[in-house]
Amino acid sequence: MVLQDNGNVDKSEGKGRAAKGTAFEHAATARRGILEAARRACGSAGDLIVRGTRTAGSAIAKCWRTVVSALNPNASSNLDAKQVFRIRRTVVFSGIAAVVLIVAVVVAVSVHANRSAQADKAGTVVSAQTSKTKQSPSAKATKKTTAGKTAAENSSVKKTPEQSDTSSSSxxxxxxxxxxxxxxxxxxxxxxxxxxxxxxxxxxxxxxxxxxxxxxxxxxxxxxxxxxxxxxxxxxxxxxxxxxxxxxxxxxxxxxxxxxxxxxxxxxxxxxxxxxxxxxxxxxxxxxxxxxxxxxxxxxxxxxxxxxxxxxxxxxxxxxxxxxxxxxxxxxxxxxxxxxxxxxxxxxxxxxxxxxxxxxxxxxxxx
The missing domain is CATH 3.40.390 (Collagenase (Catalytic Domain))
Structure with a gap:
């Protein structure tokens, strides 16, 4: 009984290991399939990007050649007259718009700079006025004395004709x-x-x-x-x-x-x-x-x-x-x-x- 039971256990363990090996193989196969699909998708996307870039580049180049041809009097005869007119009008309007934009930017910058300068000046004046209000009495007295002296000097220098005549007579x-x-x-x-x-x-x-x-x-x-x-x-x-x-x-x-x-x-x-x-x-x-x-x-x-x-x-x-x-x-x-x-x-x-x-x-x- 004991020997028969051991044989049954060995058989069960062998079957389990076989099942696990099969699962591992299926997983590896699935992973390889996913990687291959991803590779194919990336390759397709790359091809699409390359083809799109080439197409866009070709379109831009063609458009540029068309504009250059439209602006070239000698080459424009090969294009449709309406197409040439539209191209030239678009270029002219675009140029005018660019000039207007540049002028607007310059004006805006100048106005801003001017306002900033005025604001700084106003701040300086306010600071000066504040400083004046905080002068000490002795400083005010000094200023008043100086002003009085200046006024006296001016009055002595700027004499009226009558004062000059009186001084000369004296x-x-x-x-x-x-x-x-x-x-x-x-x-x-x-x-x-x-x-x-x-x-x-x-x-x-x-x-x-x-x-x-x-x-x-x-x-x-x-x-x-x-x-x-x-x-x-x-x-x-x-x-x-x-x-x-x-x-x-x-x-x-x-x-x-x-x-x-x-x-x-x-x-x-x-x-x-x-x-x-x-x-x-x-x-x-x-x-x-x-x-x-x-x-x-x-x-x-x-x-x-x-x-x-x-x-x-x-x-x-x-x-x-x-x-x-x-x-x-x-x-x-x-x-x-x-x-x-x-x-x-x-x-x-x-x-x-x-x-x-x-x-x-x-x-x-x-x-």
Missing amino acids: TDETKRQVEALAASISDEESATIKAKADETAHNSGKPVTQYTYCIAGKGNVGALDGFANTVYRVLNDPRGWPRAGATFVKGDGDACNFTVVLSEAKYMQTFDSGCSAEYSCRVGDNVIINLDRWNGGIGNWMEAGGNLARYRTMVINHEVGHALGHIDNETTCAGAGKPAPLMQEQSMHLDGCTVNEWPLDDELWRS
């Missing part, structure tokens, strides 16, 4: 006054000037004193005749120190109460370290007039209404006032718009007063 008048002060003095005129000074001094009610002064120069100051004539006329003017009882005569040598010196600015401090190269000075018996101030006056005083003739008169009276016992700023400005005291340092400050070259009533004294 310059001519100042020149005439300067020349009149410096003009030569005859003996007769000198006596007349002295007589008026004596009369004023005697009528002042003050003790009368005659002072003798000398004239000198320091450095390259040129001839002193005009300077000496101006000093004589100013000191003996009835509006000046004669109202305090003082009269003046020009002397020589050592017989002088004080010396009026015209000095180059660079030598001012040789008289005393307290003197300045910018201004005039009095040291002991020397009344020193700064040559720079003598020739040009000083800006703030001139701008406040003075001129060179008046400045020369003021500086002589002021410095000689020191020789008579007065000191700087012993009397100050009494109020805006009023004449400045003679002994106020008008070259440095007016304090609201107007320029003045003559001693005020409360300055009419001598020590």
Whole structure:
């Protein structure tokens, strides 16, 4: 029983292996058939593509030859007239369409670029305006000051004919006054000037004193005749120190109460370290007039209404006032718009007063 059962099992296993081998053969056959069918299909498709490409190429070439022939006057006679007309019309319209398209593209690009530029410019302007609104008060003040200065410069440059005429007349008048002060003095005129000074001094009610002064120069100051004539006329003017009882005569040598010196600015401090190269000075018996101030006056005083003739008169009276016992700023400005005291340092400050070259009533004294 046991041996018979084993034989049956062996037979069954042999039949199974035979069935599996047959299935494998059928599968391989089917796979080969599929691959062959695929190869044939791909070959057919390739042939179709090749034939289609060749056909399309032939059609394009034929069409191109037809167009070229239609556009060629010599060859177009071999074509139908209507066909030639249609071809030529199509080519012309196509060319026009291409040109129109190109122009449209160029215009569109230009418009876009222009709009972009305007947008950038607008953005820049807005940024600038925003920056302005964020300026500090000091920056605004600076801008306002600069604008004011520019306006003042423009107004000084762009003068009306009337302003030019007035300025010219003022310059001519100042020149005439300067020349009149410096003009030569005859003996007769000198006596007349002295007589008026004596009369004023005697009528002042003050003790009368005659002072003798000398004239000198320091450095390259040129001839002193005009300077000496101006000093004589100013000191003996009835509006000046004669109202305090003082009269003046020009002397020589050592017989002088004080010396009026015209000095180059660079030598001012040789008289005393307290003197300045910018201004005039009095040291002991020397009344020193700064040559720079003598020739040009000083800006703030001139701008406040003075001129060179008046400045020369003021500086002589002021410095000689020191020789008579007065000191700087012993009397100050009494109020805006009023004449400045003679002994106020008008070259440095007016304090609201107007320029003045003559001693005020409360300055009419001598020590």
